Amino acid sequence: MAEQKGRIDRRTLLKIVGSAGATGVVLSACGGSPQTASAHSGAGLTGGKWEKTVPLATAGPGGNPNWQPGDAIKFLPSEKIPTSGRASDLLASLPKDKLLTIYQRMNASRKWETTMKDLFVGGKDRLYGAFHTYAGEEAIACGVMAALHEDDYIASTHRGHGHLIAKGGDLNKMSAEIFFKETGYNKGYGGSMHITDMSKGIMGMNGIVGASFYLAAGAAIRGRIRGTKQVSVAFFGDGAAASPYYFSAIRSCTNYKIPVIFVIENNFQYMGVPMATVVPTKYICEYTKGLDIPHYLVDGNDVTAVYAATKEAVDRARAGNGPSVIEGITYRWYDHSGFAGARAGVHGASGLPYRSDEEVRQWMSRDPIARFKAWMLAKKLATEGELAKIEADAQRAVDVSIAFARESKDPDPRAGVLNTYAAGAVPATQFFNRSEPASLS
Ligand SMILES: Cc1ncc(C[n+]2csc(CCOP(=O)(O)OP(=O)(O)O)c2C)c(N)n1
Secondary structure, X not given: OOOOOOOOOXXXXXXXXXXXXXXXXXXXXXXXXXXXXXXOOOOXXXXXXXXXXXXXXXXXXXXXXXOOOOOEEEEOOOOOOOOOOHHHHHHHOOOHHHHHHXXXXXXXXXXXXXXXXXXXXXXOOOOOXXXXXXXXOHHHHHHHHHOOOOOOEEEOOOOOXXXXXXXXXXXXXXXXXXXXXXXXXXXXXOOHHHOOEHHXXXXXXXXXXXXHXXXXXXXXXXXXXXXXXXXXXXXXXXXXXXXXXXXXXXXXXXXXXXXXXXXXXXXXXXXXXXXXXXXXXXXXXXXXXXXXXXXXXXXOOOHHHHHHHHHHHHXXXXXXXXXXXXXXXXXXXXXXXXXXXXXXXXXXXXXXXXXXXXXXXXXXXXXXXXXXXXXXXXXXXXXXXXXXXXXXXXXXXXXXXXXXXXXXXXXXXXHHHOOOHHHHHOOHHHHOOOOOOOOOO
């Protein structure tokens, strides 16, 4: 219609631009030829033919007009991760204890958040503040972390509990922070979005959308200068990908071969805003296809696919060849923040205005933890009994952490001025019992 009038509207233009060059990158990650410079690696990472399971809306709230009516993400059948193929073989080649650690951390992450959800909804504990759940997205954090060394860095997001737990974060300190207790990671002054553990290379969750790019780049440059071969991962969402800092950081990292892995967690939602509002392409990794770096598009609910892509990206970064982009397609089970539509004892939120319950159910049927478990069992990498024990132990550790948080002391209100930048320059006590303002000079 718009073309008939001699003008091309934005949507048509985007389709033309998108079809002109983006498909090479996307198809390469889906199993097509990986050989061209702009279509690095990634071939067969999911280990098999992708099949339709998750239809996406093309219009309306949550819809992406870049999709054709009837389009679907070409993913594997919901319940199965392929037990053969490159990604599967690569993950299966890891030592058993490492595989069990992945399963343990996926479970700890899910159970910790689910237990917190029950407590928030139950209303008996004094819980408040923002809490952005990662439930449903665990395969990305755990797949990425399995390819990192302990001293590599990660820069997280507001939705980062799963990143922390996947990198070995301490559940007791996490729970205590959510309860705002002095034993918490931030001594009870940070809450969910500021949990940080530099001893584990966790540069922190972050309430600033798009902050992870520069944090990761900065840490990676530090490693480069010191010759440590450490790499950094910047996690970010589809919304954050619209940040100008993304383009700025990825351009510089490419230019100077800075070892950063940019990991997009595409859950289709930018709070309640559909991804399409901020994403002018079908997939986010298409944005930067002009850069001659690897772009991987993977099933973000499949640990094997995420691990395989990350392993390649990390090897390349450590070898001094610079950054890569990995986009994991995934879904969050709960509301953007907090627990609207959630009930104690029930998984997933329903009745949210910006997505249908059917869509939530479909994605929950692709539960990354259940799929990983089925893969481990099918490959005979662990027994039912071993995995059941890990599940029970994970819940026990979560319960212990809640008890620890409840029993811990509230912070001394006066400690609120400690551990601030000002505290180094001005004795904190100057802020108390004074009639004059403290001098900062
Ligand atoms: C710089 C900045 N802008 C806006 C916000 C408000 N905000 C918080 S979360 C969020 C959505 C982020 O979406 P996305 O990056 O896709 O991550 P997701 O929540 O889907 O995991 C926004 C806009 C913010 N915290 N920081």
